[in-house]
Amino acid sequence: MIRLAQVSKTYGKGDNAVHALRNVSYVFPAGTFTAVMGPSGSGKSTFLHCAAGLDRPGSGSVMLGEVDLATLxxxxxxxxxxxRIGFVFQAFNLIGSLSVRDNILLPPRLAGTRADRAWFDQVVAEVGLADRLHHRPGELSGGQQQRVAIARALVTRPDVVFGDEPTGALDTRTGAEVLALLRAVVDQHRQTVIMVTHDPVAAAHADRVLFLADGQLVGHLDRPTPAEVAARMTHLDDRRAARC
Structure with a gap:
């Protein structure tokens, strides 16, 4: 579904150059849940932005299906x-003046298309917002606002959903509910989810956890426990500290 081939990204020039990604290659199969982790400055955000078409790589290619994003x-x-792409951010990014319903329907409206009514009703029911459609974001809890963001990300039936620290602003219980929703999106609808996170508990909901360090993929864990993820992150942090 998403293929990165020899993707590199450098910010700045000369002595001020920062090599955020270095020849990263990876294939994200359809219908899988992948978490991306790494120490601060490892390139996680750049990785997500390039994979999602929010930023262009300096070299290499990013393919969504058969479309090379760099050529568009x-x-x-x-x-x-x-x-074809849905986004769920830590800050929710809802429009306060719009109702829940209108926030969810924003992507198809911006695209000049109509949402599938049956699919809209199903998504709203699954995220538990059927009785909140006429409320505004300011009238909702943080967890409910993130559910709106998830519904908005799903309403167009995208090929892939990207999450950027989607539970970072939530308490533990509410974060667990949001992660369970993302897990259900994969298991029930065969959706593809790619999530950047710093939280080992959140990462453990994924099928695979990728680890970045210094702009390179340095390993992965399949269906890990939170303790296994935390141990790998400690190793990466220790290795970075030793270099400094």
């Missing part, structure tokens, strides 16, 4: 993101 102009890339 800004307008076509924007259209593709609206139609």
């Amino acid at each position: 102009g800004e307008r076509r890339l924007t259209e593709l993101r609206r139609q």
